[in-house]
Amino acid sequence: MIKPTERRVGYGVAMGYGVTDLFGGGAFAIIGTWLLFFYTTYCGLTVLEASSIFAIARVIDAILSPIMGYITDNFGNTWLGRKFGRRRFFLLLSSPLMFLYALLWLTDMNYWYYLGTYLSIELLSAMVLVPWETLAAEMTNRYEERSRLAGVRMIFSQLGGFLAVSVPGLIMQFTGKDNPFTYTLTGLIFSCVFCLAVFTTWRCTWEAKDVQPEHKFKAEVQRSSGLFNHLKYLILDLISSFRIRAFRLHIIIYIASFTAMDVFGAVFTYYVIYCLGKDAAAVSAWSSVGAFAAIPGTYAFMMLLNKLNLTPSSALRLAYSSIFFVLAFLFIVYYTKTPVPDMVFFGLFILNGVARAGLIYIPWNIYSFIPDIDEMVTQQRREGIFAGVMVLTRKSTVAIAILIIGMVLEEAGFVKGNGIQPESALYAIVTLMTLGTAVLLAISFYVTYPFKLTRETHKVLLKEIARRKLGGKAEDCDAPTRLVIKQLTGYEYDEVWGGEATRRVVGQVNCSRVE
Template sequence: MSQSSSHTPRGRRSAAETTVTPLPWKAKLGYSTFSLSYVMQTMIVTWQMFYFTTFLNVPMAVTAVLIATGKIVASVIGPVWGYISDRMYRNALGRKFGRRRSILIFAIPANFVFYLLLWIPDLPIPVYFFANLLYWAFFAGITTVQYGLPSEMTENPTQRAQLVGVNQIAGAIGGTFLSVLNVYLFTIWGKDNWESYFNMALLYGIIGTAVLLLGFLSIQERPFDESTNVSDADVSGDGDAGANAGSTDNVGANGRLGFGRRLVSVVWNFLSVLKVKEFRNYLGLYLSEECFRTVRGTLNTYFVIFVLLLDPQTVSLATGVNLLFGIACVGFFMWVTARIGGPRAYRLGGFEVIGVFLAMFVLAMNAGSLPTGTRAVLYIGLGLFMNFGITGVVNATQYTYTFIPDVDEIITSKRREGQYAAINSTIDDIFSSAETIVIGLVLEATGFVEGAQSQPPQTVFALACLFSFAPIAICVIGIVFTYRLKLNRENHELLLAEIARLREGGSMADVTDETRALVESLTGMPYERCWGHNNVINVARRG
């Protein structure tokens, strides 16, 4: 398959072209820059709530609502980013830069500007509110592109696994760099003044934006052809591709949808993907993984400072050491996941994570009787074991996701990586927003004191319980969903072979019984209703 993003004539790609053509390392490293840019996101996740409540004197409840509202906006705008990016070959900008790159042209600079506003002191709360809202809105555009690229860049499972692994390693390197450098910067700038946090945020904003620009120049995309020409499916009104239907007020003579139909189409494309059975099963894994990591990330600083009675440098040092250890874990889990599959690798990491959270609770309950050095060593040591399990869960989840757009293609005959990437981000934002609000309200209810150097005993106990048991409960839900997934490597190869056969003009009537059974188990619909004979993309289409 040609990996250029230029406008090429419509045509079908053979199985050999789509699954064998190797990706150059320039493209793989270009994809890794998205995770490297998360030095900005790590700064926000680790320090924003602490910075707002400690130095900006914003009440805890207000801070929680402010952060959650931004994520809710991102969850609403995410499907729009995905919908637009899948259809950017419709216009000249998309054909010039690529349907994914054209989104980055807008999202990268806006992301930097609104990120930086969050760290400027003495601004009115409404300014922080809207800056946070717009930061998350444009960050959703970047993550939509990132999540879709492994399936976008190649159909080869091994190369997708490499992209997932490179992505994790880059994230660990970026997180390690931030955390270790933070220790040094806290030493020379101090830890009890807002200037230190602002200067760090500025530094990471510049670094994150610079690497995103490198990624913009390096990533590769699918060419324009029948499968990426998603816009055609928007205006067909019956079971035959390209047929026009719908009201004449909403579909123009040039085949473009009017505003009303376009709005309906955005909403419908968001909802209709939930018809896909394997995607619903995957969401159980994804939401569990994202939610328990969000709880841990949100509460980690408070847990270390107010429960374990350690200082901010310990937070950064522990994060850096754990992420560095995670780089080695990625290679191990890439091998394990390829051998035993995503669901089993998820269970391996998930059960290990549960054990570590239980150990963290025991440490919290005995923190008062242990010397400071002992507490720090035990926290960092347990963090290493936890990061091993988290690495496995994340690797298994991301690897499993790369197969989902292929299931969608057998249903729609189109490549909609952007749509699924946006749904991932949207549903995650909805759940993480709810978590943030609940955490803030619970802490407020237990007597959390903004700006204080210590907290009441009931607040400390609530922090210990939330940090330990909430992630355990969420992780158990994810483990349950691993038993429902059907898409392993062998089934994926069979699915790709059927997609390639149909791309090359093969008849649906010639499907084998084995392939029919597999497609129906993955999609949750009769085989005859697949390959565009449905209304998954276009609600006005019959099939």
């Protein structure tokens, strides 16, 4: 019988896996580009009320997402988990629930309706994305195949982003630029797309639930049953994930990069409409060009990593430098009042789209290798916990960032539904979009230097894990391998694989020989 991790992942399988990122990328690209504008323009909400919806929903979801990761790590012990998969069962369950997305885009409802519908979408995203994001690490342990899975999913994510900004613009040609039905129809169309995408992934993927531990030494964690104990172990697992050095650095890169793009996206529509004096059609056109450029941009970064063997850190710095240029250009255009031809803006957003593709693809490519580093320390596979932490940390920081944006705009005198904003509000919009985004990207730029995960170091790591699983002794490990293990895990070699670091990370551990 072929084990799940021995199956090969070609582009057909990768497409079946990656198509769900039409939801991951598309749903929140629409939300990031249009929902705040929709709430404040057509739904009668103030900018502070609208931003509070994002903040409240994401804080609640940030709490539930790691619980989702913990559940999927342990769901294989249930009858449903054994029949449908501990991860994939939730994809099957979520597919028909995608039609909840259409309910976001109705007008003439009250604050509590919009809070409830947005909260339901955040919770649905956790139920889909947390288990789905673990599958790349479960389906294969080959660097090239995991990179292929990450690359193809990012292409679908960028395609979803392209459709998110272009479809509303296309619908505007028939409904008019100021018709709220544009957004209602957009929500309904994408609900159908997301439903089919998630079902396709359920049909085309597998998980490593049939693989039994092959190593002769393992960490046996003594854990009690009961709801209180499960909550305690969940918290301990979440905290322990940050004890892995590569994951700590990765989280900083990931959170700062993605939050920077969220800040940019949240105020970009305001920048174009109020600061440049353009209309919503211009937002759609420029965003569409950037989103379309991100599709070949993702493939280009795949080639940089897989064919030209550029390290993830170097590729990230290339993407950040390009975005710094875009931000500086937009800042100068506003403050100097320089007239710029539309073709220049199109070229600028092509560059931004390609750079953004690298910024998004590379952290998610890196993520699929983190459980391997963790295994060197804990001798366990904890993909669900890492996926949960990724969602928790990002949505917590994004919730804070969006709330701060709302508070700053409110304090600066932003007037909802007004065609002309006071000068103070315009300055706030420009500063948030350029300086706020640049500071977050600068943090990520700096952290890429101590981050040492590459194709070569990953091969060294997997080779050493395989050697230890076959009963290899710690004293037989050579000096270069010991250095790699320390750079990735943050611990001396003698502390991992059942040593002191294992006890610190996992908790109460009994390292014993398995006959």
